[in-house]
Amino acid sequence: MAVAEMIKSIAQAPEKEYYLPGHRTCAGCGPALAYRLIAKAAGKNTIFIGPTGCMYVANTSYACGPWAVPWTHAQITNGGAVGSGIEAAFKMMIKKGKIQDEFPNIIVMAGDGGAIDIGLQAASAMMYRGHDVLFVMYDNESYANTGIQTSPATPYGATTMFTPAGPEIPEAKKFFPKDPMALFCGGGHPEVKYGATASVSYPIDLMNKVRKGLAYEGPAFLHVQCPCPKGWTFPADRTVELGKLAVEVGMWFLYELENGVKKFSYTPKKLKPVEEYLQTQGRFSHLQPEHIAKLQAWVNAKAQNLGLEVPLPPVR
Amino acid sequence: MPIKKRGTGLTAVADAWQLADIDVTASYPIRPYTAVMAEVAKRIANGQMKCEMVHGEGEHAQFSIAHGASMAGARATTGSSGVGVTYAFEVYSPIAGGRCPIQALVGDRTLDPPGDFGSEHTDCLTLRDNGWIYGWAENAQESLDNSLMYFRIGEDPDIMLPQIVAMDGYFVTHIAQEYEMPDQEQVDKFLPPFRPQFRLDVNNPVIMGPQIEPEMGPPLEWDRNVVMDRVKAKIAAVTEEFGKVFGRKYAPFVEEYMTEDADMVFLLQGAHAITCRSAIKYLREAGYKVGMCRLRWFRPFPDMALKQILPKFKVVGVIDTNTSYGASGGGGVLLVETRAAVSELANKPMIQGFTSGLGGETITHEEFFKMAEMMRETLRAGRIIQDSTWVNFNDYVEGASEVKAAQQEVAQTKE
Numbered sequence: 075m076a077v078a079e080m081i082k083s084i085a086q087a088p089e090k091e092y093y094l095p096g097h098r099t100c101a102g103c104g105p106a107l108a109y110r111l112i113a114k115a116a117g118k119n120t121i122f123i124g125p126t127g128c129m130y131v132a133n134t135s136y137a138c139g140p141w142a143v144p145w146t147h148a149q150i151t152n153g154g155a156v157g158s159g160i161e162a163a164f165k166m167m168i169k170k171g172k173i174q175d176e177f178p179n180i181i182v183m184a185g186d187g188g189a190i191d192i193g194l195q196a197a198s199a200m201m202y203r204g205h206d207v208l209f210v211m212y213d214n215e216s217y218a219n220t221g222i223q224t225s226p227a228t229p230y231g232a233t234t235m236f237t238p239a240g241p242e243i244p245e246a247k248k249f250f251p252k253d254p255m256a257l258f259c260g261g262g263h264p265e266v267k268y269g270a271t272a273s274v275s276y277p278i279d280l281m282n283k284v285r286k287g288l289a290y291e292g293p294a295f296l297h298v299q300c301p302c303p304k305g306w307t308f309p310a311d312r313t314v315e316l317g318k319l320a321v322e323v324g325m326w327f328l329y330e331l332e333n334g335v336k337k338f339s340y341t342p343k344k345l346k347p348v349e350e351y352l353q354t355q356g357r358f359s360h361l362q363p364e365h366i367a368k369l370q371a372w373v374n375a376k377a378q379n380l381g382l383e384v385p386l387p388p389v390r
Numbered sequence: 391m392p393i394k395k396r397g398t399g400l401t402a403v404a405d406a407w408q409l410a411d412i413d414v415t416a417s418y419p420i421r422p423y424t425a426v427m428a429e430v431a432k433r434i435a436n437g438q439m440k441c442e443m444v445h446g447e448g449e450h451a452q453f454s455i456a457h458g459a460s461m462a463g464a465r466a467t468t469g470s471s472g473v474g475v476t477y478a479f480e481v482y483s484p485i486a487g488g489r490c491p492i493q494a495l496v497g498d499r500t501l502d503p504p505g506d507f508g509s510e511h512t513d514c515l516t517l518r519d520n521g522w523i524y525g526w527a528e529n530a531q532e533s534l535d536n537s538l539m540y541f542r543i544g545e546d547p548d549i550m551l552p553q554i555v556a557m558d559g560y561f562v563t564h565i566a567q568e569y570e571m572p573d574q575e576q577v578d579k580f581l582p583p584f585r586p587q588f589r590l591d592v593n594n595p596v597i598m599g600p601q602i603e604p605e606m607g608p609p610l611e612w613d614r615n616v617v618m619d620r621v622k623a624k625i626a627a628v629t630e631e632f633g634k635v636f637g638r639k640y641a642p643f644v645e646e647y648m649t650e651d652a653d654m655v656f657l658l659q660g661a662h663a664i665t666c667r668s669a670i671k672y673l674r675e676a677g678y679k680v681g682m683c684r685l686r687w688f689r690p691f692p693d694m695a696l697k698q699i700l701p702k703f704k705v706v707g708v709i710d711t712n713t714s715y716g717a718s719g720g721g722g723v724l725l726v727e728t729r730a731a732v733s734e735l736a737n738k739p740m741i742q743g744f745t746s747g748l749g750g751e752t753i754t755h756e757e758f759f760k761m762a763e764m765m766r767e768t769l770r771a772g773r774i775i776q777d778s779t780w781v782n783f784n785d786y787v788e789g790a791s792e793v794k795a796a797q798q799e800v801a802q803t804k805e
Contacts, residue, residue, distance in 0.1 A: 121590050123458070134600030144590040146461055147599030149480055152454035155446065159414060159458025159466065160590060162442035166413045167464055170440055172583070178592055196454065199447035 078289035081115070081281050088114055097140040099132040102310030104300030104317070105212045106132075107274040109183065112210060112298075115281035116288060118143060120179040121160060125153035125193055127185030129212065131219040153182040153189075154196030154209065161205040179288045180207045186227035187217050190254050201258055201293040204265035208287045208294045211254055214302035222305040226252040229325065230372065231365050232357040234305075239360040246360060250372055258295045259331045269295040270330040270339070275317025279328065279339050286332075299326045307356025316354060323351040324373040327380055336381065344385040348373050363390070392636075393571045399533040399562035402569050403495050403555060404429040406537035408439050409577040413464035416455035418446045420474040421507050422559040423497035427469070449478035453494070457481060460490035461598055463589035465541070467492060471559060472499030475513040485552050486521030487614060488599055491544035491584075493537065496524075496556045497563040498660075500749050508750010509559035511660065511712040515723045517554070518689055521614050523621055524554035525687035526660035531569040533557050535640070538572075538581060539632050543624050545584050549617060556688075558711075560750060561661035572636055580635045618690050625687060643692035644699055645684040648674065652681035654705035654765045657728060659685040662711060662746075662753045669758035678762050685724070693731035700728075701737045705765045710778075711747040719743055721778030740768055743778030753781075763787045 081087050092113035099106040105128055113120065122145040124130045130147055133139050148156040161180050167173045182200075184193055189211035197209055216234050217223040224234040230250045233239050239246040259269030268290045272280040280298060287294030301316040303309065308316060320326035323346045328339040348370045352358040361369075367389050374386045395405070404426050407415070417427035433439040442459075446452035452468040459466035470478065475496055485492060496514045500506040514524065523544060527533040533555060540553035557563060588596050602610070626642045633639035645663075648670055649655055656666050663684040673680050683699060683706075685692060700706055708729075710722025719725045721743025732738040744761050747753040761779075764787050768775055776786050 119592050121592065131601055134597065135603065137600050137602045137606055139597040139600050141597065142595060144592060144595045145597050146458075146590060147484075147601075148454070148458075149484060151480060152450060155451040155454035156458035156461075158444055158451075159416065159455035159460075160462045161458075162414045162444050162455070163459035163462035163464035163466065166440070166442040167462070170411075170413070172413070173463065175591065175593075178590075195447055196451055199451060202447075203444065 076289045078282070078285035080285065081278055084278065087278070087281060088117065090114070092116070092118065092120065092142045094140045094142060097133040098135060099128070100304050100310065102303040102313040103132070104274050104302055104313050105129050105185070105214055107313070108212045108280070108298050108300045111274065111277050111280050112181065112183070112284050113141065113143065115284040116179045116181060119176055120181060122146070123148050123153055123157045123160065123180070123182045125182070125184045125188035126150035127188050128214065128219040129183055129185065148182075150188045151192050152196045153184045153193050154198070154200030157182040157207040157209070158200045158203060158205045161207050177206070182207060182209045184209065184211055185218070186211060186213045186215060186225045190252050190257060191226050197258070198263065201263040201266050201295065204292045206291055206293070208284070208296065210296045210298060212298050212300050214300045214305055216302070216305045218302055218305045227254075229369070231361050231369055233360065234357070244360070244362060245365040254295070254297045255331065261334070263293070265292050266295055267292060268330070268332050269297075271297045271299070271326070271328055273299045273317045273321065273326055273328060274301070275314045275321070276328060276340060283330065305357070308354055312354070319351050319354065322346045323348045324377050325351050327377070327382065329380065338382065341382060341384060345373070345377060345387055347387040392573050392576070395569055395571050396566055397530060397569065398425070398564050398566055399527065399530045399557045400426040400495070400497065400564070401429050402530040402534035403537050404433065405571045406534045407467055408433060409572065409574060410465060410538065410541050410581060412441050412467050414442045414444065414456065414459035414466040416444045416446045416452040416466070416468040418449055418452050418470070418474065420449070420471050420499070422499060422563045423469045423471040423495055425563065426495055449474040450481060453478040453481045453485060456492040456494075457485045457488065457490055460492045461488070461590050463584070463586055463591075465584040467494065469495035469497070471497045472513050473502050476501065476516060479516075482517050482520035482522060484599065487610070489550035490552060491550050492552045493540055493544065494552070494554045496554050497559045498556065499559045506749050507559065509561060509711070510748055510750070511556070512714075514554060514556045515688070515712050515714075518723070521618070522552050522554055523687075523689050524556050525685065526556045526558070527562060528661050528663045528684065529562060529569070530567045531638070532640070533562060534569060534571070535632065535636070535638060538577060539628055542581050543621065543628050546624055547587060549621055549624055550586070551617065551621065558661040576635055580632065621690050622694065641686060643685070643687055643695035645686060646699065647682040647684070649681035649683065649699075649702065651679055652703055653679045654707065654762070654769060655681045655683050655703050656707050656709055656758070656761065657683045657685070657724065658709040658711070659688065659724070660711065662709065665753055665755070666758060669755045672755065673759065673762050678766065680762050680765070691727050691731065696728065696731045697735060700732050700739055701735060703739045705768050706739050706741045707744055707761050707765045708741060709744045709746055709753070709761070713745070713748070719777045721745055725778055740774050742768055742774055742776065744781050745778065746781040757781050760785055760787065
């Protein structure tokens with residue numbers, strides 16, 4: 075494993091950008107911020123694979139794209155497979171001396187649907203086969219480029235176009251989301267030595283996790299929470315604030331799983347009640363106290379499962 | 391020196407892939423094409439081939455892996471059969487539209503239901519509108535030769551299109567036969583290394599497959615349309631050059647057999663051509679002036695060649711080893727395409743369809759005789775009696791009367 079060069083502060087972060095202005099993502103777009111930070115951390119020797127999703131549609135609408143490194147589209151179904159093929163090709167062509175390239179950082183930037191729903195099979199197989207690819211799930215908790223429909227990452231109780239609230243279904247979305255870290259890094263994919271969650275609201279942490287994932291030979295997984303003003307219904311200038319609040323209430327946990335060892339990257343002193351987070355977003359505005367209690371119970375259970383030893387809010 | 395070998399269509403293509411020094415191949419098991427991957431795996435394990443073999447988790451992944459490898463600049467292959475071919479459906483157009491000249495081997499298999507290993511061309515024909523170039527080989531030698539020619543044509547900077555080396559399951563993929571494996575020097579002379587103008591290269595960053603606005607799409611589609619047309623000239627040139635380098639001469643688009651004085655011909659593609667030639671010998675002895683036209687390419691469809699060839703005949707019996715339920719004429723895909731190719735010619739022949747050889751059944755002599763008899767009825771009537779006939783299901787004659795009578799006579803003498 076190569077040693078990742080860590081970034082200690084924003085002042086020390088590389089100035090050079092590889093995800094540039096000139097796209098048409100929404101104001102306050104969380105995924106765009108993630109792209110910028112990930113590209114910055116990865117640097118010039120990087121190839122991005124972008125399965126269909128917001129970061130394909132909003133970035134490349136006019137037959138061009140904002141990347142200063144090679145980028146290719148993949149179907150929403152096959153980011154992991156296309157990434158596998160690119161990796162295998164570089165490995166063999168370099169081995170045969172057909173090209174003189176340095177082996178590149180290969181990063182799949184999949185949305186939540188492209189990672190753990192329709193793209194799950196390809197992602198899982200890529201990780202099983204041990205391809206040297208960093209698989210990033212930029213999670214804005216819905217199918218957003220099609221106008222906000224539910225995905226397996228959409229939280230319980232959120233309204234989306236496919237999960238409106240109504241008298242028959244007062245809580246809107248009924249299911250709790252899948253846990254991608256457990257899916258990919260819970261031991262079911264033995265080649266994955268490094269997995270982490272991150273958030274656009276903790277940029278240094280995010281960039282360092284990108285570098286650590288890339289430094290590992292073999293597959294690595296990064297689950298990045300990216301607040302989405304349009305999908306979550308909050309003002310566009312509050313993206314970073316909401317990402318932080320998610321961590322404060324336990325709707326997001328920042329941790330790494332490195333060679334099977336869990337390490338929290340940031341732990342609040344105590345979790346705030348989840349209601350504080352729910353109040354900030356239109357998608358939760360319909361929730362009744364019993365739904366909020368159900369969500370609080372889920373947050374508390376998750377915190378306990380993860381081993382977060384901080385005081386938890388009561389479930390009312 | 392070229393080596394005389396005994397093998398199948400699959401080992402023959404493995405030979406071609408070895409000679410072409412492929413960099414990446416993507417596997418997933420489904421009969422009957424599977425054996426080509428087993429063969430490549432063996433050659434990688436024993437050091438004969440230097441290639442990354444990625445075990446895809448399904449056909450959709452196989453084609454996606456090969457797509458990725460091709461964008462990175464590798465010569466990449468994959469393959470499938472039957473419902474495996476259709477499972478990958480989403481990615482055929484992106485690969486062709488992305489102008490990634492990967493090569494796939496399709497060993498035909500009947501689509502479900504029912505579960506049937508036998509050869510039917512329907513699997514591969516469903517891809518006909520996706521911008522891949524392909525045709526059927528009739529034996530192991532032609533499979534190998536097609537593989538090399540397809541790489542050469544598909545990777546040409548003027549073309550850049552993915553190709554399918556199609557062959558009948560079992561008949562070509564599994565029957566052991568003699569063929570010649572060319573030597574490396576010949577192949578290196580014929581097939582240059584794959585060096586795409588654009589690849590994923592951090593020193594020359596490009597964006598591949600961006601989204602576009604509606605008005606930006608048609609020019610790209612026009613380009614795909616134009617290149618399909620351009621392929622035809624390339625096929626003619628490369629087929630001729632192949633003959634010069636390797637000494638095996640193929641008709642570029644349509645092989646004609648005993649057509650010189652023929653008033654009627656069978657038109658087909660793939661391995662059934664072998665039985666067809668032998669049936670024609672008997673039919674000729676019985677006085678039928680019949681010949682055969684075998685398509686070497688399906689996409690691009692050899693319409694220009696057919697426009698020249700078919701007016702020589704009075705009746706064309708198109709044999710479809712595929713189904714296209716509800717298609718114009720009630721037969722298969724070849725009937726529709728063949729009729730369309732000559733529809734505007736004043737002197738076009740009468741074209742009737744036969745559906746035969748489904749489910750991996752051989753088309754027997756008896757069935758060819760029946761078809762010939764029905765074509766003769768058409769000839770006599772001077773009009774199409776039945777647009778398309780499923781042989782043995784709705785034949786409109788008893789069978790090849792004269793041939794049958796001769797056979798019965800022989801049988802009686804034996805008694």
